[in-house]
Amino acid sequence: MMKEKMRAASIYLFDEKGYSETSIQEIVDEIGVTKGTFYYYFNSKQELLKDINLTYIQFLLGKQEEILKENINYTEKLYRLIYMVISTIKTQRQSARVFFREMRHLSDEHLNIIKRKRNEFRSHFQKMLEEGIEAGEFNSNLRPDILTFGILGMTNWSYYWFNHEGEISEEELAKFYTDMLVNGIK
Amino acid sequence: MMKEKMRAASIYLFDEKGYSETSIQEIVDEIGVTKGTFYYYFNSKQELLKDINLTYIQFLLGKQEEILKENINYTEKLYRLIYMVISTIKTQRQSARVFFREMRHLSDEHLNIIKRKRNEFRSHFQKMLEEGIEAGEFNSNLRPDILTFGILGMTNWSYYWFNHEGEISEEELAKFYTDMLVNGIK
Numbered sequence: 595m596m597k598e599k600m601r602a603a604s605i606y607l608f609d610e611k612g613y614s615e616t617s618i619q620e621i622v623d624e625i626g627v628t629k630g631t632f633y634y635y636f637n638s639k640q641e642l643l644k645d646i647n648l649t650y651i652q653f654l655l656g657k658q659e660e661i662l663k664e665n666i667n668y669t670e671k672l673y674r675l676i677y678m679v680i681s682t683i684k685t686q687r688q689s690a691r692v693f694f695r696e697m698r699h700l701s702d703e704h705l706n707i708i709k710r711k712r713n714e715f716r717s718h719f720q721k722m723l724e725e726g727i728e729a730g731e732f733n734s735n736l737r738p739d740i741l742t743f744g745i746l747g748m749t750n751w752s753y754y755w756f757n758h759e760g761e762i763s764e765e766e767l768a769k770f771y772t773d774m775l776v777n778g779i780k
Numbered sequence: 781m782m783k784e785k786m787r788a789a790s791i792y793l794f795d796e797k798g799y800s801e802t803s804i805q806e807i808v809d810e811i812g813v814t815k816g817t818f819y820y821y822f823n824s825k826q827e828l829l830k831d832i833n834l835t836y837i838q839f840l841l842g843k844q845e846e847i848l849k850e851n852i853n854y855t856e857k858l859y860r861l862i863y864m865v866i867s868t869i870k871t872q873r874q875s876a877r878v879f880f881r882e883m884r885h886l887s888d889e890h891l892n893i894i895k896r897k898r899n900e901f902r903s904h905f906q907k908m909l910e911e912g913i914e915a916g917e918f919n920s921n922l923r924p925d926i927l928t929f930g931i932l933g934m935t936n937w938s939y940y941w942f943n944h945e946g947e948i949s950e951e952e953l954a955k956f957y958t959d960m961l962v963n964g965i966k
Contacts, residue, residue, distance in 0.1 A: 612885075614800050695881055699798075732965045740948065740956055741965065747937025748930045755929055762926065770926055778964030779918045779927065780855075 597635045599625050601649065604642055609688040613643060613696040644704040647697060650689040651711040654682070658718055668726030669776055672745075675719065677768035679749040684758045691753065716742055745775065783821045785811050787835065790828055795874040799829060799882040830890040833883060836875040837897040840868070844904055854912030855962055858931075861905065863954035865935040870944045877939065902928055931961065 603624040607616040618639055622632050636642045661674045683690070697708060723738040748771060758764055789810040793802040804825055808818050822828045847860045869876070883894060906928040912918040934957060944950055 612798075612800060614798060733963075736960070736965055737956060740953065741960065743937065743941055744934045744957055744960065747934040749933070751929065751933025751937060767926065770923060771930055774922070774927065774930065774961070774964075776964050776966050777919075778960075778962050778966075779922055780962050780964075 596627070596631065600627075600632065600635060601642070601646055605646055605688045605692055608643070608646070608692045608696055613639075613692070613699050640699065640701060640704065643692075643696060644700055644708065646689065647693050647700070647708045648711065650686060650693050651708060651715065653686070654679075655711060655715055655718075657682070658715060662718060662722060668722065668729060668731045669772070671722055672726070672775065673768060673772040675722070676745070676749055676771050677764065680752055680756065680768050681758075681764045683753055683756055684764075687753055690750075694750070694753075716746065719746065782813070782817065786813075786818065786821060787828070787832055791832055791874050791878055794829070794832070794878045794882055799825075799878070799885050826885065826887060826890065829878075829882060830886055830894065832875065833879050833886070833894045834897065836872060836879050837894060837901065839872070840865075841897060841901055841904075843868070844901060848904060848908060854908065854915060854917045855958070857908055858912070858961065859954060859958040861908070862931070862935055862957050863950065866938055866942065866954050867944075867950045869939055869942055869950075873939055876936075880936070880939075902932065905932065 600621065604616070604621050607620060607624060616639075618629060618632055621639075621642075622629055636645065657678050658675065661671060661678060664671070664674070666674070697705065700708065720738045720742040723732060723736070723741055726732040727734050727736060727738065752767065756762075756767065762770075786807065790802070790807050793806060793810060802825075804815060804818055807825075807828075808815055822831065843864050844861065847857060847864060850857070850860070852860070883891065886894065906924045909918060909922070909924040909927055913920050913922060913924065938953065942948075942953060948956075
């Protein structure tokens, strides 16, 4: 599909060169079409960026929703959510980097749409932890809001260093982080 | 000092507008000097970016060194290192964002200098954890390398969300993260 092809080429270019440094001309050159084709699908480069960011966060929200509605305990949900983020590095690394790095180039209107979705992802995560506390599975002294930021920081950071073809597998990394979180390092 | 003034103005502009979008003209306009003054201190905008990134990472390395040579136990060192990163958000947030976001615009030669320092920071952190494991203070099943990435991810991420004027103090956040790491959330 042309729209997805354009999106894929732009993710590649935005990650390699940066959003501001990439022109619409370069995007259409990359896939061998004309600017007219670009404007058939998008009103502007910024709308394309919004589309890329929205697609990425919607993808994560969908995956998250599937896990949250499963009939498993909270420790298992925690593992599955961590694994989900880590395992998407393979296919979504560039999208994620464009998301975190280039989001600030969006207009307020677009930015609000993306931030609302991002906050939704975070608040679903936090709600899972709160339910785990209520169920007595996690410690009741915790602050679920800060804990959520801490866990997402840990997993999101892996986009910068984790190599899914390296010595440690996605499963191992997710298991390691879950164990560390659940049992502590003492 | 003129050089520091120029650095400060550039950090502000690079964070607000982005490195590529900021011209040398805008930097000198910001502090009311001429381009000649700029070129007295820096050969290029890229050299200025290297200087900003190097100053930031050297600052962290210096702080880290002070903590590591103190005569305290490893759990206390862990707390102090986490607190150090979080408490520098107040003064270094923009430098940190320029560091993580714009580093990729450096030439290979400059990038290698910065990466070496960044790896030094990470390997000092990891060494502290290894010594804590040897001393029996931390669990010997841990992988200190992955643990280091996890902790640094958690603390570095706070640059994006933590507000030092908010409801939670720097001390509380550092204490919370240390407790969570040491004791787990179970």
